[in-house]
Amino acid sequence: MAAKWIETVIGSLEQKKQFRRYRARIGALPEPYETAAKALERYLMYCSGITDGETFMRMFDDFADLWERAAADETPVRAIVGDDPVEFAETFAAAYSGKHWIDKERARLIKAIDEAADA
Known part of the structure; x- marks a missing residue:
């Protein structure tokens, strides 16, 4: 009972455990x-805007898989991210759909304009 209340307040405890495992995987990379x-x-945390924990964890698990495979194959970093790491990160994040923080603001804007137009 208490765990459900805690998860309501702070989010999924399982997803927090998954994120810690993800961080350990990244920390173990050479x-x-x-x-x-x-x-x-760090950039993905800002640019992705993902607020859905399941999508967020899927993205970062895939991200860790990518880097683990690159390290195992000794693929050069530039061969992975190319000449523009910003473009790489934004393209990577765009592949994951889910709830984004901007969705709430879009809905708020639409509602405000609808209410203003009806007044």
Whole structure:
């Protein structure tokens, strides 16, 4: 009973555990993969705008898979991200659909304009 209440307030405990496992996977990468992955992760946190925990974790699990495979194959970082790491990150994030923080603001804007137009 208490766990359900806690999850209502702070979110899924299982997803928090998944995220810790993801972070451990990234932390275990050899250099320069760990540094590159952490830099891209930070950007993905901002640019993806994903608020749906399931989609968020799927994206980051795939992200960890990508970097683990690259490290195992000794693929150069530039061969993964290309010349424009911003474009890479934004294209990667765009592949994952789900609830985004902007969805709430879009709905709020539409409602406000509808109410103003009806007044």
